[in-house]
Amino acid sequence: MQVIGEVAGRWIRRNEALERLGIKTQTLYAYVSRGRVVARPDPADSRRSLYDAEAIERLQRGEIPPAGAVTAPERSAPRGEADIASSLSVVADNRLFYRGLDAAQLAQQATLEEVACRLWGGRDAGLFTGLKPRVDGVIGMSIRARLFASLARRAEEDVTSLDCDGELLRGQAASILNEVIDAAAGPGPRLHFHQRLARGWKTLDRDSHLIRRALVLAADEGQDPAVLAVRSAAGAGAPIAGAALAGITTVVGSALMRDFIEVSAWAVEARRDPAGATQRRFQETGNLPGFSESSEGDARAMALLAAADLPADLAAVISEGEAATGGRATFTMALAIVARRLELPREAAADMFLLGRLTGLLGHAVDQVMNGSPIRARLRYVGPEPGAN
Incomplete structure (x- = not known):
C-alpha cells in the first residue's frame, strides 16, 4: 500500500478494499454513498479514490454502522478553500451518486x-x-x-x-x-x-x-x-x-x-x-x-x-x-x-x-x-x- 502523506496507513486503494471485504465494486460504492465508508480523492491521481482503512476493518469484523454514521474527519479549511457539507451527490471512482443512487442507473x-x-x-x-x-x-x-x-x-x-x-x-x-x-x-x-x-x-x-x-x-x-x-x-x-x-x-x-x-x-x-x-x-x-x-x-x-x-x-x-x-x-x-x-x-x-x-x-x-x-x-x-x- 502506498503511503499518503499525513494520513499514512489510514487510506487504501479500491482493489485492496475489495480484496479485504470480498465484495464487488458496486457494493463498495453503495457503502460510500450510504455513508458507511469514507472515500477521498487519491492525491497521486485525482481520477481515483482512496477508502478509509478503519471503516473497512470494521466491516471486516461484521460491524455495519447505520447509514450516514461514518463521516470524514473534521478539519479546518485550508487558506483559499471553503468547507461545505452536502448530502446531494458524491463522485466515487468516476461514478456520480445522487443521495446514494447511481446517476447512470437512475437515468435509465x-x-x-x-x-x-x-x-x-x-x-x-x-x-x-x-x-x-x-x-x-x-x-x-x-x-x-x-x-x-x-x-x-x-x-x-x-x-x-x-x-x-x-x-x-x-x-x-x-x-x-x-x-x-x-x-x-x-x-x-x-x-x-x-x-x-x-x-x-x-x-x-x-x-x-x-x-x-x-x-x-x-x-x-x-x-x-x-x-x-x-x-x-x-x-x-x-x-x-x-x-x-x-x-x-x-x-x-x-x-x-x-x-x-x-x-x-x-x-x-x-x-x-x-x-x-x-x-x-x-x-x-x-x-x-x-x-x-x-x-x-x-x-x-x-x-x-x-x-x-x-x-x-x-x-x-x-x-x-x-x-x-x-x-x-x-x-x-x-x-x-x-x-x-x-x-x-x-x-x-x-x-x-x-x-x-x-x-x-x-x-x-x-x-x-x-x-x-x-x-x-x-x-x-x-x-x-x-x-x-
Whole structure:
C-alpha cells in the first residue's frame, strides 16, 4: 500500500478494499454513498479514490454502522478553500451518486422531476402536480437568456429563503423549475419536462428519452465553484431563485462552457469525415476536444452514448476520437453527439446541461437553508495600507 502523506496507513486503494471485504465494486460504492465508508480523492491521481482503512476493518469484523454514521474527519479549511457539507451527490471512482443512487442507473428510467424530488429531499414527484404555465411567461431571446430572465424575475418576486421552511422551499423550487422549462420550451400541455423540451425542439417522441437521460445525468456535479456560489447566496438569505442564478451564471462563466462551444463545433466538423478530420486535428494539435486523458471514462457519458443508437457517422466520431487519444468521450462530448443525433440546434448540448444542472443547484440552495453549516472562508486583505496615497 502506498503511503499518503499525513494520513499514512489510514487510506487504501479500491482493489485492496475489495480484496479485504470480498465484495464487488458496486457494493463498495453503495457503502460510500450510504455513508458507511469514507472515500477521498487519491492525491497521486485525482481520477481515483482512496477508502478509509478503519471503516473497512470494521466491516471486516461484521460491524455495519447505520447509514450516514461514518463521516470524514473534521478539519479546518485550508487558506483559499471553503468547507461545505452536502448530502446531494458524491463522485466515487468516476461514478456520480445522487443521495446514494447511481446517476447512470437512475437515468435509465427516472424523469427529471423524480430526480429533483430526490435531490431536494422530497418523497415523490407530487411537488409538480398542478403547476401551470405563467400567463406572462418569458419569450423571445435564446434559451439561456430566457433561463436567466426567469430566475431573475423569481429572485425579485420571492421572499428571503431564511423565512421559509422545507416544504415551502421545495414548492418554490418546483415552481421555479417549471417556469424555466416553460420559458425554454414554450407553454403547452403539462407533459414531463423532457417531453416539453422535445416538443419545443420538434423531436420525435420516441427519441425524447435521450433528452430525459441527458437532463438527469446533468443534474449535479458534486462540489464545484457553482455549488459554492449557490450555497453562499442561500446561506446569506437570498431567495432560492437568486441563489440558483448565482450558481448558473458561475457555470456559464466557467471553462466548461467554452468546452461546450468547442466540442459542439467539433462534433459537426468531424461528422463529415470522422477518420480524416480526427487524424488531421490530432496531428496538428496533439489532442481532440471532448476526449479525456483517462481510459476509464465518465460513467455518465458511457450511459448516454450507450442509449443513443448512433448512426454510423456519429459512432465513428466517438470511436475514431477514442482510438486517437487513448481516452474516452467526456460527458460534454456525449451531450454534443446526442444533440447531433437529435438534429437539435448547436447550442442545445449546453442548454440541456444547464437546464439539468439547475435542478441540482436549486437542491443545493434548499439544502443549505435547511441543513447547511456556515461556510468557512476567509478574505485576507493584501491591498495598500489604509490611508495610503
